[in-house]
Amino acid sequence: MDRDRFFALSPELLATTEPDDRFHELSPAWTRCLGWTLDELRARPWIEFVHPDDVAATRALRQADTQPVHFVNRYRHKDGSYRWLSWSGSRMVDGTSYAVARDITEAKRTEEALRESEERYRELFDNAKDLNYTHDFAGNFTAVNNAAERISGYSREEALQMNIAQIVPPEYLDAVLPWVLRAGAETTTATYELEIVAKDGRRVPLEVNSRVIFRAGVPVGVQGIARDLTEQKRIEAALQVQREQLREDVDVTAALARVGSEMITSLATPVVLERLCRLTTEVLPCDASHIYLWQPGEEAYVPMSGHGHTPEQWEAMRVMKFPLALIRPLHEQLEREELVQVRRADARGRRALAMFRPGGTNAIMFVALRRAGELIGVLSASYLSRDESFTPQQLRIARGIAQLGSFALENARLVEELERADSFRSDFVATMSHELRNPLTVIMGYNELLLDGTFGAVSDEQADILRRANKNALELLDLVNATLDLSRFESRQVPLNQEVVAIDTLLDEVGAEMQAVSRKKQLAVQWEVSSEPITLSTDPVKLRMVLKNLIGNAIKFTDEGQITV
Structure with missing residues (x-):
């Protein structure tokens, strides 16, 4: 009874297996970890839950003479994903095994993320395009990286024999030297822009981030990371021209x-x-x-x-x-x-x-x-x-x-x-x-x-x-x-002589005048006139002429059929 209670209450993944490679006893924590019910886990050989890449190593460890054994492998979750488990187990003479496992998936993820972060850091550092350098408080260079050699044109050996005053123009040196002299006493970081004079005489604009180097709490020098702003300045100048244009x-x-x-x-x-x-x-x-x-x-x-x-x-x-x-x-x-x-x-x-x-x-x-x-x-x-x-x-x-x-x-x-x-x-x-x-x-x-x-x-x-x-x-x-x-x-x-005209009367007059013309071509003129009395303020002579011209054109260009007004 105490054994069953121990299995039920344990947060660890407790298990016993039989010689037939099936689980016998399992703690409820297995269901919480893998999503399978305990009966589902017992129904199949435990090896079927192991990641294919881990099967061979797991079998070898199970058969190892050295007991107990400690190993890590992956078990399949019910949703198809895999969880990392850390095992400790022993195999008895009768073939029964006792084991306890811990879910270390999150630890593995953290470890992998840390490893990837370290790799990225090393890659960025090794392939950095920015200048990295150090110098003492007298301005003498003590270290430079490959980018510093490439951008300045000075070899590492040459640079380590130089002082910042030899590559920083006077107009910038006056602003930089006071900070170098005060570094550690009043401030420990600084960001500024300056130009350096390369070996071939070119001026290279840089954005510099400097910090004081401490050893045992004592300031011993300055480390700087400088970014080449040549392309940025070119783009800014081009954009300025474009904006002005x-x-x-x-x-x-x-x-x-x-x-x-x-x-x-x-x-x-x-x-x-x-x-x-x-x-x-x-x-x-x-x-x-x-x-x-x-x-x-x-x-x-x-x-x-x-x-x-x-x-x-x-x-x-x-x-x-x-x-x-x-x-x-x-x-x-x-x-x-x-x-x-x-x-x-x-x-x-x-x-x-x-x-x-x-x-x-x-x-x-x-x-x-x-x-x-x-x-x-x-x-x-x-x-x-x-x-x-x-x-x-x-x-x-x-x-x-x-x-x-x-x-x-x-x-x-x-x-x-x-x-x-x-x-x-x-x-x-x-x-x-x-x-x-x-x-x-x-x-x-x-x-x-x-x-x-x-x-x-x-x-x-x-x-x-x-x-x-x-x-x-x-x-x-x-x-x-x-x-x-x-x-x-x-x-x-032509002036307009406007007067109030009854439209129905004017249309009757126009119809009578055009009747002979339409009869000559054997055409019927259908008049659709509103039953409501309508009056207009217009020149009746001019309006009559317009209507007669329109109807006359209609008669002239109609060979057969009917004309509707």
């Missing part, structure tokens, strides 16, 4: 977006020119801006618009012309390039700026305005009082403004050509309509006189011919009048 791109885009949003609504050439000069001075920014357009007939550039000068200064400039013979070098350069910048401080700039002196100009850039690649003018931006160059960002913005300005000028030119063509067409239609209407009116008048018998009696056949001729002339007159009205509508020359 991105910031510039954003500024340029915003400036050109503003120019584009204002220029897109400009359709008249004078407005385009005025806005282009004003926006140039605002978004660059600069003191003044002008546009000079090329006049082929005069072989000269003529000022067309300006911003930034007083009215008196602009009047003095506006009457000037710049013949090609005077500015040929600038003209030829702009034919090849997009932009030319000159300053009064430059020898070649003084002559180029002489012609712009009415407003006082110290620095100016000229940007080409083009149409289909051909130079049509120049946009200028200038400083009146400052004698300095425009920045690369300003040059980018100026090029963009010139491109947008070229597009806007071309659009304005096309709109003006379209308006001229439309005006010519309207004039032609009006003239043609008047020229046709007068003879038609005369023809219809004579037809009426003939039908009335004013010139003598006419036969029925002749009267029928006259009526048909009169009808066709009337249709032609309606067409001429409609064409003339359309021309007037497009040119906004």
